Amino acid sequence: MLKASRKQMARARQGTEEYYQFIYLTSEFINHGRLLMKMKIAVLTGGGDCPGLNGAVKWVTKSATDQWLGSKRSMSFEVIGITDGWRGLVDVDPDDPKSLAKYTRPLDEEIVRTWDRYGGTNLGTSRTNPFNPKNDRSEILLDNIKKLGIDVVVAIGGEDTLGAAYSLHKLGIKTVGIPKTIDNDLVGTDYSIGFDTAVNVITEEIDRLRTTAGSHSRIFVVETMGRHAGWLALHGGECSGAYIILIPEHPFNLDEICTLLQERKGREIRYAILVVSEGAKPVGQKEFITSSKIDEFGHVALGGIAKFVADEIEGRTSLETRHLILSHLQRGGTPSAHDRLMARWFGIAAVDMIINEDFGRMASLQRGEITSVPLKECIGKLKLVDTVKYYDKERYNGRRSIIS
Template sequence: MKMKLAVLTGGGDCPGLNGAVKWVTKSAMDSWLSSKRSINFEVIGVTEGWRGLVDVNPEDPKSLEKYIRPLDEETVRTWDRYGGTNLGTSRTNPFNPKNDRSEILLDNIKKLGVDVVVAIGGEDTLGAAYRLHKLGVKTVGIPKTIDNDLMGTDYSLGFDTAVNVIMEEIDRLRTTAGSHSRIFVVETMGRHAGWLALHGGECSGAYIILIPEYPFNLDEVAHLLQERKGREIRYAIIVVAEGAKVAGRDEFIQSGKMDEFGHVALGGIAKYVAEEIEARTSFETRHLTLSHLQRGGTPSAHDRLMARWYGIAAVDMIINEDFGRMASLQRGEITSAPLKECIGKLKLVDIEKNYDKDRYNGRRSIIG
């Protein structure tokens, strides 16, 4: 039996994507494994995410060359060492109600002879994969989002590397903050979930961490900083997620322009908090937005390992005909979860379990 797999990466890029593509390809085309199963796989990589499957013209060789890449073990041999995505990505939504191209998508999948689509992405990308599954296309998902906010899994590709970037940048920031006795407000990504800010802040020893799940009071932030003064501490680091909100206010919007999934760009909260702190305390305060630095760089050891495990699991799911599901990590074990249960709701920080509301930081009591 011959089966053709199409693998794509959608949404924001991050370290770990190339490793997932590598291990889908190597697991599917492994000659030793092939001799023990009844399926022979062909693997193609789709460039630019869902856009590639929508815009490709299967009857035009130039279009095929642009959007479709034949993959084999030799091609992907070194991919797991590199960040970003060699296949490219986009925020294209083939089911966008303002520009629904789902019929074109289905027609192209049929013309390309694709039997299974392996989608690597976050809630939006996997949401499109689920809708495709409901239309009769065999789909399998691999979780990717540096926000680590996907339901159905304890871990999403890219999160560990992004936390390491936050930690490393704050480590560098401390030298100049201490030299000038300044407060620095560092803005991380995190639209709805504060996992990046919380874990990045905890790892780097931030004094205050502000997250979307718990609106904060600026007077209380200022009080915490003033309370610290005189303890021979010359500076302070505050980490704030881009989606964090001042009590009674909405999040800060960088641009009102929406992407195809209905999202606007957030940003500007760090600048506002820094200005308000300086006005309330007279402490010299600066702000820094890490932005896309968090998506860059080579994958950490953990992301390389998870990419391997998820890629292998995706092929296992295909062999076992577990379609419409996503590879996942639950309680330390690799398993799978229905795509239906992984979209439509986000995994947010549990304030009572993980956050100290009085000190605006991680809890200092874990058990009990």
């Protein structure tokens, strides 16, 4: 019987230890998937800016890169921000360092730590439509996503931005949506980021307007945003105590408006505030437009209805009337507490959806609970004001009876 030397036995023991160490590391590798399951998330903001966007980007980043949560997950994440919305993913040249620096930004917890305090979008935005039938750049988009090594695209936006995200999803790219629009007209969610802050802006501006309106005994017509949905005008008007509110969902009769104003004349009230959505229109007429130029999603710019209504009122009643267009003021300023909270919830939900592989869906608030809905159910139609439930068609204002 042959006897092994001490050196041979030591090598055998060392080999056994190395073998078991290999088995252990392989097991850990398989169980935790640190290398196999690393994913790159690209987050972008599209369409009109609004307060709360930065908060959503922050919480996507913080949730994805949180080390404590990472120790409990089967995957790890890298997050990059895409500047200027879909335009960033279309125009970036992945082989050019200067282009990469212009259109992409690495994000981590330290970088985004204070972002939720600020309005607008630090990533920038645009109304670029990569699927525009007149200028289809979807192949460039797909190629850039592949070259950048992006695994998931998180798109924060309204119907147009999320429509592009859905088109991308149909082409095989993993996408997740976060609802954003001050119009609050997205189907599938009770709330969209930016709405509460915009309503607060309307309320604050009308509060200021009352002092000059009362001083001069004037009527003021205030124009808000709201192309097809009157939620901004309705809630802004209700919160500010407007006498008359005009919304796109119910064409108005100018004779009836003037009668309501004449009835108020002579009482102790020296002025009146009317709030009108930019998409509101008189009976039998179309929306007022400021420019016939069509953007990449097929929209024209609306506006001018407040001046029209003010001129008509003064001409028909001789009551001194002025108009004010709030315009982009509604998109500005720091986010309200509610928008900061919703940005947090939606950002966290987006990462949960990625982990659960719920792609092609949008984070959603329904009946007070955070959930998700298919993107295809959120586009092609809008959530409009139910004029039976929420609108008094005779007084042109919010309902004064809620429980029916």
